[in-house]
């Protein structure tokens with residue numbers, strides 16, 4: 001009876017699994033602040049994607065850590081860049097068996113650690129747009145399915161859509177980090193991806209956590225610009241915005257349960273203060289209940305395992 005009346009379901013098919021690939025890395029390297037998450041060398045990517053796919057998880061989200069950084073973020077749009085290499089390798093090996101999504105941002109690739117191009121002490125929005133478009137295009141040439149702009153530059157969806165269409169990549173979809181909040185929940189990720197800003201913060205381009213109308217406006221803007229999937233990020237402290245986005249719009253809604261959310265659970269679980277599996281289950285179901293169609297989560301693999309077993 002409880003199964004019959006259960007309103008919300010969760011399955012490995014709801015997950016997008018983040019994968020960190022690092023250039024010139026010799027062996028898998030643990031991320032200190034994210035227990036059980038590793039950065040992988042290119043050679044280990046196929047094995048990892050195979051494990052993810054065998055768990056019934058339909059998609060990965062690639063993040064690259066380049067060896068070379070400069071002010072323009074050149075490695076981000078290098079056709080031989082680490083993300084591009086990973087995409088084409090996965091495509092060759094897996095064909096259409098897994099959805100390849102890739103982050104489109106500059107902070108891992110710029111010497112400033114900012115998501116856009118810095119001029120003086122400001123982010124140059126429009127110059128950043130051109131670089132983001134070049135990055136998306138080079139990922140498309142490598143064979144990506146979905147580009148996922150996370151830089152929070154105004155106009156990024158429209159610019160990327162146009163660049164993709166003009167080059168014939170009309171089938172490449174866009175999942176935008178539409179309402180990405182300026183959040184302290186990202187700090188473990190910055191440790192994982194080496195992308196902390198070298199000065200200042202991201203307040204001038206990310207949404208303040210005090211503002212929900214502004215977040216909804218960001219979602220609306222992305223829809224107007226032709227986005228395919230919108231995203232609310234982080235997830236747990238922003239369930240109200242997931243619900244509001246679901247209520248107002250008919251586009252697919254993704255939620256990103258970010259590194260800090262993962263680290264909180266892992267930290268407390270390692271002390272024996274909480275039951276990791278039970279908490280993970282409750283968090284993921286809550287995000288679905290709020291209205292997310294899919295969840296980018298570092299719990300993708302362990303959660304897929306326990307869902308298969310239950």
Ligand code: PBG
Pocket residue numbers: 103105107115150151185186187188189190195202257258259260
């Ligand atoms: C890059 C990016 C960040 C995250 C995803 N893409 C970091 C940031 O904006 O500082 C955070 C993801 C996470 O914390 O899991 N712009």
